[in-house]
Amino acid sequence: MFDFLEGYDLLGAFWVTVQLAVYSALGSLIWGTLLAGMKVSPVPLMRGFATAYVNVIRNIPLTVIIVFSSLGLFQTLNIQLGASDFTDINFRLAVLALVVYTSAFVCEALRSGINTVPVGQAEAARALGLSFTQVLRLIILPQAFRSVVNPLANVLIALTKNTTVAAAIGVAEAAYLMKGMIEKEAQLILISAVFAFGFICLTLPTGLILGWVSKKVAVKR
Amino acid sequence: MTSVLYDAQGPRAKQRNIVYTVLFLLVAAAVVWWVYDGLAAKHQLDWIKWKPFFTSSQPWQTYIWPGLQNTLKAAAFALVIALPLGALFGIGRLSDHRWVRMPAGVVVEFFRAIPVLILMITANAAYSEYTTISSDSRPMYAVVTGLVLYNASVLAEIVRAGIQSLPNGQTDAAKAIGMRKGQTMLYVLLPQSVTAMLPAIVSQIVVIVKDTALGGAVLTFPELLASVRPMSANYGANTIACFTIVALIYIVVNFALTSFAGWLEGRLRRGKKSTGAAPAGGLETIGAPALIIDDGRAV
Numbered sequence: 238m239f240d241f242l243e244g245y246d247l248l249g250a251f252w253v254t255v256q257l258a259v260y261s262a263l264g265s266l267i268w269g270t271l272l273a274g275m276k277v278s279p280v281p282l283m284r285g286f287a288t289a290y291v292n293v294i295r296n297i298p299l300t301v302i303i304v305f306s307s308l309g310l311f312q313t314l315n316i317q318l319g320a321s322d323f324t325d326i327n328f329r330l331a332v333l334a335l336v337v338y339t340s341a342f343v344c345e346a347l348r349s350g351i352n353t354v355p356v357g358q359a360e361a362a363r364a365l366g367l368s369f370t371q372v373l374r375l376i377i378l379p380q381a382f383r384s385v386v387n388p389l390a391n392v393l394i395a396l397t398k399n400t401t402v403a404a405a406i407g408v409a410e411a412a413y414l415m416k417g418m419i420e421k422e423a424q425l426i427l428i429s430a431v432f433a434f435g436f437i438c439l440t441l442p443t444g445l446i447l448g449w450v451s452k453k454v455a456v457k458r
Numbered sequence: 459m460t461s462v463l464y465d466a467q468g469p470r471a472k473q474r475n476i477v478y479t480v481l482f483l484l485v486a487a488a489v490v491w492w493v494y495d496g497l498a499a500k501h502q503l504d505w506i507k508w509k510p511f512f513t514s515s516q517p518w519q520t521y522i523w524p525g526l527q528n529t530l531k532a533a534a535f536a537l538v539i540a541l542p543l544g545a546l547f548g549i550g551r552l553s554d555h556r557w558v559r560m561p562a563g564v565v566v567e568f569f570r571a572i573p574v575l576i577l578m579i580t581a582n583a584a585y586s587e588y589t590t591i592s593s594d595s596r597p598m599y600a601v602v603t604g605l606v607l608y609n610a611s612v613l614a615e616i617v618r619a620g621i622q623s624l625p626n627g628q629t630d631a632a633k634a635i636g637m638r639k640g641q642t643m644l645y646v647l648l649p650q651s652v653t654a655m656l657p658a659i660v661s662q663i664v665v666i667v668k669d670t671a672l673g674g675a676v677l678t679f680p681e682l683l684a685s686v687r688p689m690s691a692n693y694g695a696n697t698i699a700c701f702t703i704v705a706l707i708y709i710v711v712n713f714a715l716t717s718f719a720g721w722l723e724g725r726l727r728r729g730k731k732s733t734g735a736a737p738a739g740g741l742e743t744i745g746a747p748a749l750i751i752d753d754g755r756a757v
Contacts, residue, residue: 296712298668398573405675
């Protein structure tokens with residue numbers, strides 16, 4: 238029944254999907270945290286920059302950013318991100334685009350997490366004489382992170398699904414393989430079911446595990 | 459603006475802020491210069507590459523407007539079909555009957571868990587295999603189908619969260635005056651929760667508009683993003699200019715929708731205090747509705 242899978246590297250394709258998701262998740266967690274820090278900082282210019290960044294990126298389709306990274310960055314401006322062959326270049330461009338896009342949502346999630354930290358915490362920290370960076374680093378962000386595990390899990394799930402958009406610039410991940418298989422093989426429904434199952438295997442446990450983690454680490458108030 | 463995160467600024471803090479601002483400006487200027495230099499070196503900033511957009515209506519008439527029309531058309535179709543479907547499944551998940559609740563839950567969770575692109579590719583192949591829809595209009599059908607399946611399941615969650623956000627007293631009162639379950643839903647719960655759901659629904663429209671671009675990139679659906687390639691080929695490889703214009707159009711359309719959602723949310727929160735229904739997706743606290751609804755993409 239599943240012999241149509243022969244000759245296709247199904248696991249390899251999903252492995253690329255996982256790699257895309259993991260690298261982009263790490264990148265956008267770092268960049269998104271920096272953005273969130275800027276967004277609540279006392280420097281007006283940084284606040285303005287973070288707000289503008291989030292508003293602009295949130296309103297552009299991810300597809301536009303990814304296609305731009307290939308057509309604009311690579312083919313027009315010849316930016317290769319330190320890679321030499323096409324596979325690597327496209328992969329890194331896709332990660333870059335996913336980071337640029339996803340970090341806007343990470344920033345928003347974190348900022349709403351910062352809002353859940355009671356005012357008294359920040360006031361107490363300031364009363365101790367901590368500076369803004371200390372308040373943020375030692376008091377606010379640790380508590381904020383604990384309360385946004387669930388929203389961040391949602392962002393991670395969306396990111397995992399969004400990696401399929403990298404197929405638009407020829408990164409050989411799951412959706413790309415699926416498109417190729419559908420063109421050549423006859424078992425349309427079966428192929429789709431296999432790939433759908435693959436994604437459910439990736440997204441469902443993420444949601445369950447992180448949902449459990451979020452309950453574990455949530456700050457009881 | 460005062461914040462709880464830092465004290466009111468004295469002279470030293472103000473000076474420090476100025477230093478940070480200058481440093482930030484320097485970094486920003488360096489980045490801008492690097493980008494400018496890169497663009498200029500590849501002749502992407504030459505006036506001739508940008509001229510068509512400002513001096514003639516031809517690129518707008520031939521490429522952008524038809525593309526934008528297709529984008530909006532697909533999004534509108536998807537919304538109009540997904541909304542009732544979503545309401546149906548959302549209410550289905552709240553049913554008292556297990557045999558209604560379970561299948562509705564499985565369908566919703568299934569379509570929420572798989573990427574919309576997979577749905578679109580499958581729909582495209584299915585239409586070419588099993589129907590006689592012409593190959594010209596097939597991408598449109600496929601895009602709308604994919605969007606409907608995915609967004610109906612997201613909207614179902616929005617509807618469910620909206621109805622659940624109503625206080626129990628509403629259902630109790632309806633029962634007390636002898637309403638049946640259907641009547642309670644139709645006359646008491648739905649009308650009140652619609653106002654609570656509206657902002658979340660409007661922000662979901664942004665997601666729909668953004669996802670139409672997938673069709674252009676992968677399924678040869680002639681929408682706004684797909685107009686970039688022929689356009690830049692026609693006007694002398696002005697890729698950067700074309701992308702800038704197209705991205706700006708997306709930003710304008712979606713920013714208008716986002717602002718509308720924000721305005722609606724503020725208005726509803728001010729207005730309807732009496733029902734106790736918190737507008738779904740409110741940002742004041744990171745409470746449950748926002749978590750249930752946003753699927754990451756919509757955040």
